[in-house]
């Protein structure tokens with residue numbers, strides 16, 4: 001073993017660390033050893049240099065060079081991410097809001113693939129670089145999902161629940177053991193009739209608006225439809241959203257939506273703000289209490305159903321249960337253990353909330369794309385007709401996922417209008433990420449999904465809505481983190497099987513029955529204050545079809 005000193009170009013040579021180098025090392029082994037010592041998360045991106053800048057390509061060259069060895073990461077000196085200087089106290093707030101998607105995109109063009117923003121005392125790093133996203137999504141020695149004061153989910157942090165709790169807790173481990181089984185492809189298949197019947201039960205309401213040529217706010221009705229579907233899946237409850245045109249939203253929906261909206265407001269303003277005993281911070285606490293009460297009632301309803309709850313292995317329970325709550329009450333693991341009773345309530349708030357807030361926004365954007373991008377609605381309808389689909393079709397996942405245009409239309413909509421936009425991860429130590437950017441320990445990095453999905457280095461003509469791009473080799477060979485609408489890694493979405501099947505069936509049923517037309521000429525805005533990207537002022541009329549195109553095949 002030969003001791004050798006290494007330092008990162010960009011740091012002072014006095015920071016050099018000693019690494020023991022074995023002469024039999026391959027160059028990759030040396031990179032891994034040096035990367036580990038200097039906290040370079042992707043060590044194969046390292047290159048070795050003399051102090052004069054000469055490149056050293058072999059282990060022998062490194063061992064025989066004089067003095068400390070300089071290293072670069074992806075050909076770059078190590079550097080601090082840059083961002084707008086901002087104003088005293090508020091930081092970069094006015095550089096970012098209200099159009100945080102557009103402004104972050106602009107800041108990446110100006111400052112590079114990892115940027116730093118400060119906002120009311122909180123510091124956030126963000127990336128639009130898939131290489132950086134890939135390392136941060138991976139739970140590792142360097143990154144984890146830990147919800148600190150700088151994390152976007154701080155206001156709703158709850159270590160008894162999935163999504164809003166830290167990875168390194170026993171509670172997350174348990175939730176992540178039990179819940180995904182209830183949402184895997186096999187389990188989701190048995191919820192297909194539920195999706196089909198829920199959308200068909202909404203037709204009398206849309207028919208009646210069609211009859212009076214009434215235009216309607218798309219998000220309001222997609223929220224009703226998505227939450228009606230998710231509430232049956234998650235809680236086995238019927239929220240009664242389609243008893244008539246003006247049926248109110250169920251209080252579980254309004255309370256969860258308020259919870260998210262208040263959290264975004266409270267966390268956008270700095271950590272001190274949430275402790276105020278009045279105003280939005282107090283409202284956030286009250287709304288959370290209401291959510292708990294309402295959800296517990298829904299859980300008790302399932303637990304007290306006639307016939308009782310029989311226990312069974314997780315996989316059987318997932319196929320047997322009529323909803324996720326029933327699954328959690330039934331399921332036992334390989335040791336005969338159940339998920340602790342005390343974890344069910346908090347997890348069910350999350351499953352329900354994560355389920356309907358995302359799918360309602362996605363359904364709204366799908367309709368937005370249909371009425372905005374010429375020819376898309378006709379193409380989708382033609383595909384349905386060509387596959388013999390109508391409002392009596394018995395849906396199954398193979399049919400829904402076997403519609404190629406629908407599939408790429410959904411993908412392209414999620415690329416440009418994804419509901420989620422800011423999955424955050426926290427560094428466990430200081431770390432040098434791809435591109436040579438250094439993040440301090442305990443800092444939050446947000447994978448900026450919109451900026452990743454429109455990064456011009458990856459996506460040709462990124463703002464053009466073009467479902468056919470999904471057939472191109474370029475897109476098929478993209479980096480695995482260039483498109484991550486559901487995030488990825490151990491903390492990625494567990495509901496994506498359900499979500500994709502749900503939106504495909506609901507959208508197809510609606511498009512087969514109605515012709516959608518945009519109402520109004522204002523540009524459609526997203527809500528900058530909400531935890532998810534949802535359209536605010538988007539109206540359509542949906543006229544019941546009386547004619548359909550001929551089959552083209």
Ligand code: HEM
Nearest residue numbers: 162163354355358362420423486487491492493494495499
């Ligand atoms: C269009 C629909 C959806 C989108 C875009 C979406 C997106 C995401 C994203 C980006 C994450 C990662 C969050 C983070 O890293 O902080 C996530 C996590 C999660 N999603 Fe979804 N989701 C969708 C639908 C659903 C549905 C329908 C459910 C359940 C019914 C669900 C349940 C969850 C849960 C429980 C987690 C947390 C996983 C964990 O913490 O380990 N999602 N989702």
